[in-house]
Amino acid sequence: MSADTHSDSQEYDIIIVGAGPAGISTALHLAQIAPKLVSRTLILEKSRHPRHKLCGGGVLPDGEVILKQLGLDITEVPHYDVDWAHFDYDGQGMTMRVEKKGQFAFRTIRRHEFDAWLADKARTLGFLIQENTEVKRVAVDGSGVTLETDQGTYRARVVVGADGSNSVIRRAVVPHENTHVARLLEVVTEPKPEASSHIQADSYFDFIVVPQGIRGYVWDFPSIEKGKPVRVRGVYDSNVNDVKPDIALRDALSEEFRRHGLDLGQYKLEGHPIRWFDAKAAFSAPRLLLVGDAAGADALYGEGISLALGYGGFAARAIKAAFEREDFTFQDYKATLLHSEMGRALRRRTWFAKFFYGFRSARLQSLFWRRLGWAIEWVVRTFLIEWARRQEKQKV
Ligand SMILES: Cc1cc2nc3c(=O)[nH]c(=O)nc-3n(C[C@H](O)[C@H](O)[C@H](O)COP(=O)(O)OP(=O)(O)OC[C@H]3O[C@@H](n4cnc5c(N)ncnc54)[C@H](O)[C@@H]3O)c2cc1C
Numbered sequence: 001m002s003a004d005t006h007s008d009s010q011e012y013d014i015i016i017v018g019a020g021p022a023g024i025s026t027a028l029h030l031a032q033i034a035p036k037l038v039s040r041t042l043i044l045e046k047s048r049h050p051r052h053k054l055c056g057g058g059v060l061p062d063g064e065v066i067l068k069q070l071g072l073d074i075t076e077v078p079h080y081d082v083d084w085a086h087f088d089y090d091g092q093g094m095t096m097r098v099e100k101k102g103q104f105a106f107r108t109i110r111r112h113e114f115d116a117w118l119a120d121k122a123r124t125l126g127f128l129i130q131e132n133t134e135v136k137r138v139a140v141d142g143s144g145v146t147l148e149t150d151q152g153t154y155r156a157r158v159v160v161g162a163d164g165s166n167s168v169i170r171r172a173v174v175p176h177e178n179t180h181v182a183r184l185l186e187v188v189t190e191p192k193p194e195a196s197s198h199i200q201a202d203s204y205f206d207f208i209v210v211p212q213g214i215r216g217y218v219w220d221f222p223s224i225e226k227g228k229p230v231r232v233r234g235v236y237d238s239n240v241n242d243v244k245p246d247i248a249l250r251d252a253l254s255e256e257f258r259r260h261g262l263d264l265g266q267y268k269l270e271g272h273p274i275r276w277f278d279a280k281a282a283f284s285a286p287r288l289l290l291v292g293d294a295a296g297a298d299a300l301y302g303e304g305i306s307l308a309l310g311y312g313g314f315a316a317r318a319i320k321a322a323f324e325r326e327d328f329t330f331q332d333y334k335a336t337l338l339h340s341e342m343g344r345a346l347r348r349r350t351w352f353a354k355f356f357y358g359f360r361s362a363r364l365q366s367l368f369w370r371r372l373g374w375a376i377e378w379v380v381r382t383f384l385i386e387w388a389r390r391q392e393k394q395k396v
Contacts, residue, residue, distance in 0.1 A: 195261020
């Protein structure tokens with residue numbers, strides 16, 4: 001297309017759509033490996049930081065490894081060091097710290113603070129983040145991508161879809177697809193130690209809902225909100241097969257609240273999907289790359305922050321190579337992702353979700369968590385987490 005055709009649009013080499021962890025990580029990795037591209041990149045964000053993002057805020061050590069590689073220290077953000085993670089069936093099971101020698105299981109942050117902090121880091125490096133700008137339509141042609149937004153038209157040679165589970169960019173990559181989304185409900189409550197059996201410094205994943213056909217768990221994490229301790233609670237349904245649960249998610253969460261002395265009706269309940277990782281799906285198209293939830297998060301637990309941070313490195317390397325070779329087909333992106341430690345962990349998590357949540361028997365779920373915790377811990381450590389550290393070792 002001629003330059004005239006696009007004379008009304010603002011032109012950049014790279015536009016990243018979405019200033020969540022995946023989009024900002026892509027930018028921060030670009031600054032690290034291809035600093036010349038910083039001034040030629042625009043980040044478009046439909047909200048304005050600090051913006052609300054429904055999330056438990058649990059950041060696994062893999063996420064911290066990626067942040068450290070970017071020279072960032074998560075402890076700059078208000079956070080809670082969760083003492084132990086409990087994996088239970090009906091209140092009994094195993095405990096784990098993700099890092100064996102660690103002093104805590106994992107950390108929790110609140111996303112409006114964490115994401116605003118990350119966005120500030122990108123601004124400090126010279127990135128322009130244009131907020132309050134929602135991408136509505138995407139059109140790809142031979143020389144680039146046109147993005148129509150509620151604030152005007154933009155052109156770029158490459159567009160990164162970091163716009164979350166309901167990604168508009170994904171629809172341009174895969175116009176017709178059977179969606180793979182997990183369903184989640186979340187509530188923030190005050191701590192209620194006098195009524196709950198839960199230790200206040202610990203986090204809990206309880207698989208009590210599996211026999212009811214929910215392919216997931218109910219969770220309860222400690223966190224910090226405006227300097228005060230809170231509990232972030234919710235229910236996760238991976239939705240990895242097409243079986244309708246016997247119980248509505250809301251009712252399952254309501255029962256869990258009753259078990260801990262709370263009335264769900266007293267709190268603000270919010271829901272949001274997570275697109276989970278499917279190795280058969282598309283992750284790019286000529287001039288378009290997907291990262292974070294737009295590409296696919298963890299199906300087993302619905303974990304996505306560390307993965308969003310991880311995706312950013314792959315996208316930045318693909319973009320750098322594309323500009324060096326003047327080849328914007330991104331043909332290798334999917335294979336690179338799938339064969340990486342992160343991609344392997346994601347593939348296994350999808351497989352385990354389909355396998356594990358298939359066991360609806362209460363007796364079996366109880367056996368897994370109460371008797372076979374040692375075996376589960378071995379599987380988790382060996383196959384499902386610590387991908388960032390393994391990736392780091394391979395680079396050395
Ligand atoms: C209830 C719930 C609990 C969760 N708990 C955890 C947890 O404890 N730990 C964990 O690791 N993960 C958790 N997750 C998953 C995690 O939140 C996501 O995986 C993570 O946010 C993905 O980051 P992202 O950058 O890909 O997308 P997002 O964080 O969704 O960011 C996308 C950004 O794009 C912007 N955007 C969207 N559309 C447009 C558009 N059209 N134009 C411009 N901008 C746009 C959005 O405003 C947003 O800022 C949870 C998710 C949910 C729903």
